[in-house]
Amino acid sequence: MKVLDLDMDFFLTGPCPLAAPGERPDPSCAAPYSDEKVIDFLERQCGLSRSHPLPGAIFDTHDKALDFWRARMQEGLLSAPFDVVHVDTHSDLAFGPPGTDFVLRAVLSRRPDARPTIENYRVGRKLDEANYLLFALAFRWIRRLVYVRNPRSRQDVPGWILDGEGSILLRSDVSALMEKANGREPAIPFEVYDDYTVFCETGYDFVTMAQSPRYAPAAADRIMDLLRPYIREM
Numbered sequence: 001m002k003v004l005d006l007d008m009d010f011f012l013t014g015p016c017p018l019a020a021p022g023e024r025p026d027p028s029c030a031a032p033y034s035d036e037k038v039i040d041f042l043e044r045q046c047g048l049s050r051s052h053p054l055p056g057a058i059f060d061t062h063d064k065a066l067d068f069w070r071a072r073m074q075e076g077l078l079s080a081p082f083d084v085v086h087v088d089t090h091s092d093l094a095f096g097p098p099g100t101d102f103v104l105r106a107v108l109s110r111r112p113d114a115r116p117t118i119e120n121y122r123v124g125r126k127l128d129e130a131n132y133l134l135f136a137l138a139f140r141w142i143r144r145l146v147y148v149r150n151p152r153s154r155q156d157v158p159g160w161i162l163d164g165e166g167s168i169l170l171r172s173d174v175s176a177l178m179e180k181a182n183g184r185e186p187a188i189p190f191e192v193y194d195d196y197t198v199f200c201e202t203g204y205d206f207v208t209m210a211q212s213p214r215y216a217p218a219a220a221d222r223i224m225d226l227l228r229p230y231i232r233e234m
Contacts, residue, residue, distance in 0.1 A: 001079055003069070004046055004054075004204040007062055007088035009215040010196075011038050011223050014152040015089045019214045032220040042230060046085075047202025050229040054207045057233055058224060062092060062210035063132035066118050069141060072206065072234075081143035081186075084136070085201055089150040089215070092133040094158045100134065102126045104172035107138045112182060115139045129212060134161075137188060138170055146201065148193045163187060207231050 009016070011033045016025035032038075042048045055077075057068045072078035086092070094100050106126075107115050116139045121127035127135055136142050145168065147157070163169040167187040175185055193199040209227050 001205045002083040002085065002203060004207045005065055005084050005086045005088075006207070006209045006227070007090070008209065008211050008220055008223050009089045010087050010148070010150050012089065012150065012216060012220060015150065015154065016215055016217065021214070024213055025215065025217050027217045027219055029217065032223055035226060038223055038226050041196070042227065045196075045200045046204070048207065048230040053230050053232040054204055055234050056207035056209070056231040058209045058211070058228065058231065060211050060213060062088075062129040062212055063122075063127060065208050065210065066132050066136060068208055069136070070116060070118065078206065080141040082141065083144040083146070084133075084142050085146040085148065085204070086133065087148040089153050090130065091147055091157045092130055093156070093161065094131055094134050100158065100160075103134050103138050104170065105174045107135065108170060108172055108175040108185065109178055112140050129210070137168060140186060142188055144189045146191045146193070148196050148199050151194070151196065157192065162190070166190060
């Protein structure tokens with residue numbers, strides 16, 4: 001199965017500095033793409049259709065994708081591991097606090113079926129919209145990850161998660177000690193598109209879209225309305 005995981009800030013002329021909680025970036029930091037450019041990407045490069053909307057969800061912060069995926073798995077509509085095509089200005093793999101040590105040690109030390117305690121990670125301020133994909137990898141939910149970057153995205157994929165053979169591999173001394181109980185952590189095929197214009201992949205089962213208001217000026221909110229006809233919200 002395959003999920004298209006979009007972030008509104010991808011559809012900007014460049015990245016914006018993170019705004020303070022409750023605020024939006026200054027409009028001068030970046031401009032939203034034209035309606036035609038957004039629709040062309042959704043329809044021609046992702047294969048979405050307004051006449052056949054896909055099930056999905058639209059939410060404010062990107063970490064809520066985890067809640068959506070978990071709910072669909074509980075309903076038997078999504079089976080893990082699944083493919084994720086992540087279209088975003090940020091990789092959401094480790095940026096900012098609390099860093100990666102918590103996932104490598106506290107999460108990987110647990111049995112795989114006991115790892116997705118999402119609410120506890122939020123309460124402990126370990127999980128947020130900038131690292132939720134790292135948690136999803138640690139949960140063993142993702143079989144293959146594709147990252148389609150904004151052309152002006154900064155390099156933010158942590159090198160230590162790459163195995164040098166085109167895959168992501170989470171590992172630590174703790175995970176190595178727990179291999180007898182948990183099995184080896186899987187290698188996840190990983191593709192990065194620095195030039196989104198050469199990306200083309202279709203056949204999605206679900207589509208999600210995050211507004212990420214602290215990363216995009218208010219003028220970009222019209223992009224959410226452009227996407228709505230392609231999604232049958234659950």
